[in-house]
Amino acid sequence: xxxxxxxxTPRKSATFDDYTLSEIRRAAATGIYDIRGAGAKRKxxxxxxxxxxxxxxxxxxxxxxxxxxxxxxxxxxxHAKKPIELKIPITVAGMSFGSLSGPAKExxxxxxxxxxxxxxxxxxxMTEEERGHSKTLVYQYLPSRYGMNLRDLRRADxxxxxxxxxxxxxxxxxxxxxxxxxxxxxxxxxPKGIDQRSASRHPDWTGPDDxxxxxxxxxEITDWEKPIYVKVGGARPYYDTAxxxxxxxxxxxxxxxxxxxxxxxxxxxxxxxxPTLACIRPAVQALQDLGMHRKVQLIVSGGIRNGAxxxxxxxxxxxxxxxxxxxxxxLGDNDPRWEAEYNELGTTAGAYDDWHEGRDPAGxxxxxxxxxxxxxxxxxxxxxxNYLKVMTLEAQTIARACGKNSLHNLEPEDLVxxxxxxxxxxxxxxxxxxxxxxxNNF
Amino acid sequence: MPATSKATRDQGHAxxxxxxxxxxxxxxxxxxxxxxxxxxxxxxxxxxxxxHSVAVGVDLPVTIDVRGSVGYYCGGMNSGSTITVHGSAGxxxxxxxxSGSIIIKxxxxxxxxxxxxxxxxxxxxxxxxxCGISMKGIDIVVHGNIGHMSAFMAQSGNLVVLGDxxxxxxxxxxxxxxxxxxxxxxLGADCIAxxxxxxxxxxxxxxxxxxxxxxxxxxxFKRYGSARTLYNFNIDNADAY
Numbered sequence: 001x002x003x004x005x006x007x008x009t010p011r012k013s014a015t016f017d018d019y020t021l022s023e024i025r026r027a028a029a030t031g032i033y034d035i036r037g038a039g040a041k042r043k044x045x046x047x048x049x050x051x052x053x054x055x056x057x058x059x060x061x062x063x064x065x066x067x068x069x070x071x072x073x074x075x076x077x078x079h080a081k082k083p084i085e086l087k088i089p090i091t092v093a094g095m096s097f098g099s100l101s102g103p104a105k106e107x108x109x110x111x112x113x114x115x116x117x118x119x120x121x122x123x124x125x126m127t128e129e130e131r132g133h134s135k136t137l138v139y140q141y142l143p144s145r146y147g148m149n150l151r152d153l154r155r156a157d158x159x160x161x162x163x164x165x166x167x168x169x170x171x172x173x174x175x176x177x178x179x180x181x182x183x184x185x186x187x188x189x190x191p192k193g194i195d196q197r198s199a200s201r202h203p204d205w206t207g208p209d210d211x212x213x214x215x216x217x218x219x220e221i222t223d224w225e226k227p228i229y230v231k232v233g234g235a236r237p238y239y240d241t242a243x244x245x246x247x248x249x250x251x252x253x254x255x256x257x258x259x260x261x262x263x264x265x266x267x268x269x270x271x272x273x274x275p276t277l278a279c280i281r282p283a284v285q286a287l288q289d290l291g292m293h294r295k296v297q298l299i300v301s302g303g304i305r306n307g308a309x310x311x312x313x314x315x316x317x318x319x320x321x322x323x324x325x326x327x328x329x330x331l332g333d334n335d336p337r338w339e340a341e342y343n344e345l346g347t348t349a350g351a352y353d354d355w356h357e358g359r360d361p362a363g364x365x366x367x368x369x370x371x372x373x374x375x376x377x378x379x380x381x382x383x384x385x386n387y388l389k390v391m392t393l394e395a396q397t398i399a400r401a402c403g404k405n406s407l408h409n410l411e412p413e414d415l416v417x418x419x420x421x422x423x424x425x426x427x428x429x430x431x432x433x434x435x436x437x438x439x440n441n442f
Numbered sequence: 443m444p445a446t447s448k449a450t451r452d453q454g455h456a457x458x459x460x461x462x463x464x465x466x467x468x469x470x471x472x473x474x475x476x477x478x479x480x481x482x483x484x485x486x487x488x489x490x491x492x493x494h495s496v497a498v499g500v501d502l503p504v505t506i507d508v509r510g511s512v513g514y515y516c517g518g519m520n521s522g523s524t525i526t527v528h529g530s531a532g533x534x535x536x537x538x539x540x541s542g543s544i545i546i547k548x549x550x551x552x553x554x555x556x557x558x559x560x561x562x563x564x565x566x567x568x569x570x571x572x573c574g575i576s577m578k579g580i581d582i583v584v585h586g587n588i589g590h591m592s593a594f595m596a597q598s599g600n601l602v603v604l605g606d607x608x609x610x611x612x613x614x615x616x617x618x619x620x621x622x623x624x625x626x627x628x629l630g631a632d633c634i635a636x637x638x639x640x641x642x643x644x645x646x647x648x649x650x651x652x653x654x655x656x657x658x659x660x661x662x663f664k665r666y667g668s669a670r671t672l673y674n675f676n677i678d679n680a681d682a683y
Contacts, residue, residue: 031678032675123640129645132448143577144576145538145557145578148538148557148559149519149521149538149540149559150499150501150521150538150540151521153499153519154499176602189559189578189579189597190597190598190616190617191596191616191617191673194616194673194674195673195674195675197595197614199576199595202573203553203557203575203576203594203595204515204533204534204536204552204553204556204557204572205533205553205558210533213494213495213513213515214514214515215497216494216495217494217514217515217518217534217537218468220467220495220497220498220499221495221518221519222468222499223470223471223474223498224467311491342604387467394521410563
């Protein structure tokens with residue numbers, strides 16, 4: 001009788017997993033790195049790693065649906081003659097026309113206005129779709145200055161100087177030629193069909209001292225009426241927040257690495273920056289150290305999904321959050337109704353991220369006239385408004401349970417962490433202990 | 443605008459604004475408050491003394507004479523006015539200009555005319571580095587020399603240099619046209635010397651005329667522009683990035 005050794009079960013490498021292998025094959029075949037949209041997809045420490053304590057004896061809860069829990073927020077109270085007042089502390093982040101279709105921009109404006117909040121333009125200029133339907137519109141001042149002009153600057157309700165973005169701190173952008181319609185080409189002053197590189201840095205200033213002078217110029221142009229936001233990628237949140245304050249910002253926006261982008265290198269999205277959770281406390285600490293907490297407002301973005309995320313961010317000291325990817329999903333992006341078409345593109349609903357290719361079956365991240373028709377701006381706007389209101393109700397529910405009559409009264413004491421990592425990043429105790437890693441000589 | 447201030451007075455036909463007495467804010471607000479059709483079409487700014495953001499965001503066809511040197515961003519986003527600086531200008535003069543004219547009688551610092559969309563910027567002295575960076579339709583005429591990395595990522599418009607240009611001229615340039623009369627230290631990625639055809643000679647003559655240059659011929663210039671090899675990403679061009 002022949003004896004055969006029992007075969008070992010085939011085992012795939014954890015390091016060279018299926019995705020990694022496929023990426024090596026793809027790179028070898030195409031000779032170019034993978035470009036995609038959206039934010040980091042790897043698992044990162046996040047708001048899910050925090051829990052609220054709620055009230056029992058030591059704290060006194062408020063009655064749900066009965067006792068008022070304020071949600072409003074004022075942004076830009078430091079210098080601007082006309083600060084922004086929003087009904088909810090959730091704003092819609094900058095997403096460019098060019099990356100998004102006109103109907104999608106209109107839907108964002110409609111949804112935000114219905115729910116009492118603001119939208120933000122993005123890299124590509126201001127469109128009538130968005131200005132016309134956004135009661136409150138933040139106009140981004142970006143390194144590319146595509147479509148930037150004096151009259152739109154004055155039509156804005158606030159100006160956001162974009163220094164960095166969470167998905168790619170230090171990186172520029174690339175809008176591939178296939179998405180350049182006649183209208184996009186005209187707005188960007190570039191020929192149709194060529195790749196459009198967005199610069200990684202502003203062309204006419206180099207550091208924080210220059211930024212201060214640039215902000216002065218923008219204030220002078222707009223007669224000191226409009227709040228000036230400064231947006232940074234979540235890389236060095238303590239120092240970047242402090243320098244933005246020093247430069248005169250009314251509002252600082254910190255965008256963590258779960259923040260989305262229209263298109264950049266996969267390797268960049270997944271390997272540069274810090275998780276949103278890790279960015280908040282250093283940014284708040286910078287404001288507190290400067291005596292500017294609640295005087296210069298802080299907006300945090302990057303992976304905000306529900307009312308619990310909103311409440312947790314506010315409890316850690318931010319004044320408002322901003323959503324991008326979630327807003328696109330609310331409009332209908334990655335919806336399973338288009339599954340067959342996602343399959344044809346080699347992907348599946350929920351994973352589609354080749355926004356730069358302009359073939360979005362949902363009609364949102366495209367300039368294809370036929371695909372764009374799939375977005376009904378009124379219905380999609382209603383969906384976004386519903387979603388924003390649900391998030392707000394969820395946050396209020398948690399806040400009332402913690403005994404707060406305003407979302408802004410949530411505080412770090414209301415939170416514990418499930419993991420040591422989250423406890424250290426958020427500066428709250430590990431659940432069941434009074435241990436905050438990195439504090440009290442631990 | 444306190445109309446009764448001693449700092450403002452009629453001097454000839456011009457409205458005079460003395461920044462030793464009044465603030466920059468008052469100057470800019472007065473310029474922004476002008477209504478279309480106003481007869482206050484001539485302005486004179488005294489004692490600018492390096493102030494930043496002088497006459498930014500003007501949106502009417504008025505003339506503004508600045509008597510002295512200015513700091514950053516003079517004439518920023520200018521839309522229609524004619525601004526003459528009788529001195530030198532700091533960084534970012536005429537940044538994102540939409541239309542109109544800015545004339546600098548002295549030198550200009552970095553980023554002159556950055557991202558400008560239209561209009562004419564004339565620098566009668568020298569300009570520093572990154573002149574015309576990311577220009578998007580503006581015309582710039584420099585009587586003297588320009589520094590390194592000028593016209594970086596320039597998209598459209600015309601840059602005319604009567605003197606010399608520094609290193610990496612026109613790096614990553616798109617459709618802007620560059621005309622240089624003197625030597626160029628080096629060309630940036632994708633920027634090449636191009637044939638000067640009759641239409642370019644005609645265009646250049648028009649620019650020289652508008653800039654008040656009378657003693658120089660278009661035939662003395664070389665034209666530079668994009669080789670257009672980097673317009674669509676190709677990994678085989680990676681060493682150019």
